[in-house]
Structures are given as C-alpha cells and as structure tokens.
Amino acid sequence: METTHLFGVNGMNITNAAYIVAAILFIVGLKQLGSPATARNGNRMSALAMLVAIVATVVGNDIASWEFILAGAIVGSAIGAFSARKIAMTSMPQLVAIFNGFGGAASAVIAAAELIRLIDNGADIAQDVSITIMASVIVGGVTLTGSFIAYGKLQGIVPTRPILLPIRNVINVALLIGMIASTVWLVIDPSMTAFMIAGAIALALGILVVIPIGGADMPVVIALLNSYSGIAGAATGFVLGNTVLIIAGSLVGASGLILTRIMTKAMNRSLANVMLGGFGVEDGAASAGGDDDRPVTSIQHEDAAMMLAYAQSVIFVPGYGLAVAQAQHQVRELADLLKAKGISVRYAIHPVAGRMPGHMNVLLAEANVPYDELKDLDEINGEFQRTDVAVVIGANDVTNPSARTDKSSPIYGMPILNVDQAQSVIMMKRGMSSGFAGVQNELFFLDKTQMLFGDAKDSVEKITAEVKDL
C-alpha cells in the first residue's frame, strides 16, 4: 500500500471510491426497473456496477495467485451463460431458485475460507468476526439446501405435496438449539469442528424448512430465499468489512422481503402460515369439489367465437394452466384478431397467476403481448362491470367470488379478480376439479358463466379459426 497515486490517495481509497460508484450504480439500476421502458438499461447499469466492483477488487488488492480465480471465473461464467440462454421462460422459477442456492453456497464457502485463514494465522479472532462468520454460513447453508428443495418441487423431482415429518417440530427445535450451541462454541473457542457442525445443521434445516411447504406456495418460498441470498451476502460483507457487499446484499434482502409480502397478501396467508406448511393437504372436508352436482352451462367453440366476435370489450384472465398448456401464443393470436375487429382487449393478471411473482407477465411478453395491455388487480377490477366477455383460461381460485362473499370459505378475504361482474364469462377448463385451495368455484354456477371444457390450447385455436370465418 506504499504506492502513491494521483492526489496522494493510496490504492485502498481508490478501491473504496470505486465501491461507492458501484453502490450508486446498483441503486440507480434498480430504480430504472421502475418502468418497462427503462428496465433494460437499468439491468445493464447493475451489470456495469458489478464490473466496477470486480475490477476495483482485483486492482486494489494484492492478488497473490490468479490460477484459482481464473479457473473459478471461467467455469462459473460458462455455466451461468449457458443456463441463461437455454432456460425456457416457463422454467424461470427453477432457474431463480437454483441461482439463489448458488449465491447462498458462495457466502457459506467464503465464510469457511475466511475462518480457515484466521485460525491458521493463530491470532485471536474478534467476537464480532466469529459471529458474522456463523451468520454467513448459517444463512448461506439454509439458502443452499432450501433453494434446491424448492427447485426439486418446482421441477417435480421432489413431491410437490407437503411432506410432514411426524416429529418435525421437535427436530427443528433440536437443530436450532444445536445451531446456537455451535455458534457459542465457535465464539469462545474458534475451531473448524464447531463451524462444520453449524454448517451441517444449516443444510439440514434448509431441507426441513422447505419440504413441508406445498408446491403451490413455492412463489413465496422463492421470494423469501431470494431475500436470504441477499442477507447472506450482507453478512459476508460484515465478515470482510466490505461496504459494497453490505449495500448490495441489503438491496437484494429488501427486494426479496417486499416480494414475499406481496405474494402472501395476494394468497391471503400470513408468512408464518406458509412456512408452517401443510397447506393443500387433503383432509376430506375441504376437497368437496367433486361431489357438487349443481348444473353448469357448457358451450362449444362456435358459440364462444360468436360471443367474442360480437363483443365490444374482452378481458382475458390467464392462470398458470395457460402456461402449462403453452397456449399464450394462441391467445395472443386470438387477441390480435379481436383487436383487428375494433374490440378492446386487455389481460387481467393476478399476482399469483404464475409460479413466481410477475411470471405470467414474462410468459405473455414472450408471446409478444404488449405490456400496456397487461393490467394488475387494482387497475382492472373496476373494469369488469363495463366488460362484455371475460375469458378465464387456466385460472381458478383467483376468480372465486366466495372470497368476497362467503365468510366460511377458506379463501375468504383473498384479493380476487372480479370476473363475476363482467356481462358474461367464458371459463376454459379441463374439467370440474377445484383449484389448489380445494374449494369449489362459485363462478362456475352463475347464469352468466359458460363452461368450455377441453385443453386450453386446442380450445383457443378452434375459437380463433371460428372467429376468422365469421
């Protein structure tokens, strides 16, 4: 650090100045994500911030060996670039889950390396350092295995139903006690053994925390783990005394927490309720869907095409079923056809419409649906009354009017799309089954509702063909 630079500032201070620039670029980059028009630029700005931080670190510190750094960087970049290019948009939640896991793992590994170095140096380790090392490995470890289980559930490798171990609360409490004990041990007498025990417990806890949560709740889990990966990064910042790590980690932590809150609100659940798990377990009483023999009106494609072609305004309500059927391109084609006839077409997107926050918007953007036609709950709910036809495709619980009217319903109070207020409703569905919540949808039985049974993609294609012929 003896080298004097311009204006007499030493190398370390230039590095810190660069870190401040990076932090500012991260914040401005995130701010630009506030509008689709500037978002791409914002993402580039964040990437630039990362580059600044990396260059500043490499230049400002005496890097003793390059081989290991280069090997890690080349392999990591190649894997990252490959997955970013190849991933299907429907699998985006899986990708985010697994990246979260890697982020958590990186934090835990850094903590391990730092502890090894401190122990080898033989000097006393300050208590705040050992505590932050533990925080880093614990949050990192939980994030790693929790994310991989979430990935497995989304991908269908791990059963999506909640897995409830008989004495799971006892196990969890035991693990927590073990974690606190090993932290105390490490603070009093720094050793790798205490560290390894804490790490193993964190890995086990990550698994145990996520397996009791049902597949339908994974959006909340991913948002929460996203937040953890940020917090793990901030904890690493405390370990290394590095402010850019603390700032960037906190930004990610805040982002994940906000998204978690938005998702739990949209699902009418508390975070505690999601994390305790078990939601969506068949318990007989709730799954009354099948034995409801009230009559519904069903229609054919020709009738549906007629209704749409003679409407003045149409709202599409897409759910995850639409993405499963890969019908988003067909829906956009139908929408274009209707727009060409002068019909107003919009899309109503419920916050939990996809498998992660905003997922449906990405899937529709991929099908070239302009983002200004995608309306969220608050924007569109007042519009249903003035709408001739609402077309529900692969959505269920989020359209159930019982959430507004029936206090005894398990989904009472959940924010829903007021599809029942449209002049008429076309409900595309495979059959009469109930949604994730296991509740029968009262919308099916309204006089204004027409059921169109069958595969969504096939149905939309047939309707499009009929509309063309009209």
Next chain:
Amino acid sequence: MFDAEALIIALTVFVLAIFIGYEVITKVPPTLHTPLMSGSNAISGIVIVGALLVAGQDDGIAGQILGAIAVGLAMINVVGGFMVTDRMLKMFRRSGQK
C-alpha cells in the same frame, strides 16, 4: 478485523441500504417482478468480491480452493442472472412497438 467504530459504521450502512432498497423496490411495477427477482439475484452475486479476496490470498491451498469454488458459484449468479434478466426485458414491448 472490526473495531467497535467500524461495526457501527457497517451497521449504519446496512440499515440505510435496507431503507433505500425498500423505497426503490416498492416502485417496481408487478409486471417486472420476475426480472426484478432474477436481476436482484445477479446483484447478490456481489459476494464475488469476497470470493476474489479469499481466492487471491496465498495463505494456504485450502483457502484458495474454497475461494475458487466461491468465485465459480458467484460468477454463475452474476453472468447467468444479468443475462437471463436482459433476455426477459428484451421481450417487453409497448403496443405498436416492434
């Protein structure tokens, strides 16, 4: 490594950054929540800085190998995260925009 004063400064930075994050991110519209998640994922790859510091030391082979692993994991986040976010944001267009 930390004295009390440095710890206070670090905590101050932490708390202020959380507030800024809250203010900035509540303004991101729901339509961009997926790119927000993948983008913030990339930002959490900032642990690359820590990984570089650890991997670049010559204090022992164990530390260096762990450092290299951390660099690799963080780079997956950074490169993959920013690229996939860009791929998504590229698809968002207004009506009439080609």
